[in-house]
Amino acid sequence: MTLIEKLNNEDRFAQSIGVRLTDIREGYARAELTVEERHLNGAGVCQGGALFTLADLAFAAVANARGLITLGISNTITFVRSAQLGDRLTAECTEAADHQRLPYCDIRITNQDGAVIACMTGLAYRLNKEFGFDRLM
């Protein structure tokens, strides 16, 4: 099983809310979400937690891609523009600094028009313990 399959199958929370990984390469991953009624908050726009989960799945894919278990320890997310019902959102994560123990990533969420919805940074902590997947892709 590849990491992309593993994360899509085993991350039950991401799966249950409709977030899917759609690409993963060395130092890069992409996840997608289409905004449905169930993702809306009290103001009628996509809830921040759904956006966070979308960004976080792309982050987890990049952070874990080296085969060692890597835990997310801190994220800063800034909400630039509301995401509306029906928007097709994409989160793209790139590794900004490949620190052996504390990898640091940038994640950006855009909508179907390329407008930036949210920007996130993620810092992770890499354990000396192997992740159970056979190969990256």
Add this chain to the structure above:
Amino acid sequence: MTLIEKLNNEDRFAQSIGVRLTDIREGYARAELTVEERHLNGAGVCQGGALFTLADLAFAAVANARGLITLGISNTITFVRSAQLGDRLTAECTEAADHQRLPYCDIRITNQDGAVIACMTGLAYRLNKEFGFDRLM
């Protein structure tokens, strides 16, 4: 309808994943979540997005409590300890700095034993527009 009812009913995302507001007072709110199978990530612990949503609902309640629509603009969340299947989690939000336009809050998630699971800070932006609820409580 009170704000607590409004947020519990109208925040469809929080509702759909099982997060509930359970207390709201001036400058304070509490939300709760019990970790179920559907909240787990690929490592078998509670996904960061579920924790974020829990903290965010408490934050939204405090930020909006003055009757003006207030948008979350930036959050930093640090994951201190994993939350396990069955854990009963509580997020408590307090207003750390009551800036008229840019309120700033601290949110802490603890488990049933009082151990800290995650710490979040939240910065919001208050619009000059009224929120549709009758009274705070």
Add this chain to the structure above:
Amino acid sequence: MTLIEKLNNEDRFAQSIGVRLTDIREGYARAELTVEERHLNGAGVCQGGALFTLADLAFAAVANARGLITLGISNTITFVRSAQLGDRLTAECTEAADHQRLPYCDIRITNQDGAVIACMTGLAYRLNKEFGFDRLM
């Protein structure tokens, strides 16, 4: 030499800009700065970097107080109110979550009237290496 003396003497940057530690106890530290002409930015208020350094010295004192070298890895600082020429600023740091490897702290800067100027959070990484000071106080 105590940690408070060590940090005040050896942190040449903090010393050169006029920041001083004035208290340190288990899980708590306080640093002080009086805003002078040399601390002002182009808008005529205290520069964010001077505020950051003030908060950071209190953070370093708390993070290192257990006798193991501890490196600051990430900080989020939010500027709530401008600090003016002549203001006497105090930064107080408390340990919000005592994680063995990744301690997490809250730091708050207030002025002489108790008004909040800035709020910072700090995440550090503790090495398995002793710090060269004899005792905490």
Add this chain to the structure above:
Amino acid sequence: MTLIEKLNNEDRFAQSIGVRLTDIREGYARAELTVEERHLNGAGVCQGGALFTLADLAFAAVANARGLITLGISNTITFVRSAQLGDRLTAECTEAADHQRLPYCDIRITNQDGAVIACMTGLAYRLNKEFGFDRLM
């Protein structure tokens, strides 16, 4: 007077610690600092506050370049690698999301070998008030 001259002359704190703006273009700015003895912390490496100030000056230049006064409201900085005595550091800031009211920037500090020292994000708040400089460059 151009903005680059203005910021270099008028930001007394940045000037007093040896930080200089060296380039500014639409949506981009660069600042530089050479690490001297006076910038070191108790561990003998460049203090985080000096790095923050370096990044912050580049951020201020980008955020203010549209001619309206823009206040930094929140920054997250992650320290990836220590900067040593004698290192020639460069901070480059780019505007990641050009929100009219709340511009959001990425700032990266690298050393003379191109190694990443620190990554910062910055969120600002733009007032409806003009900044006193004649033209951008």
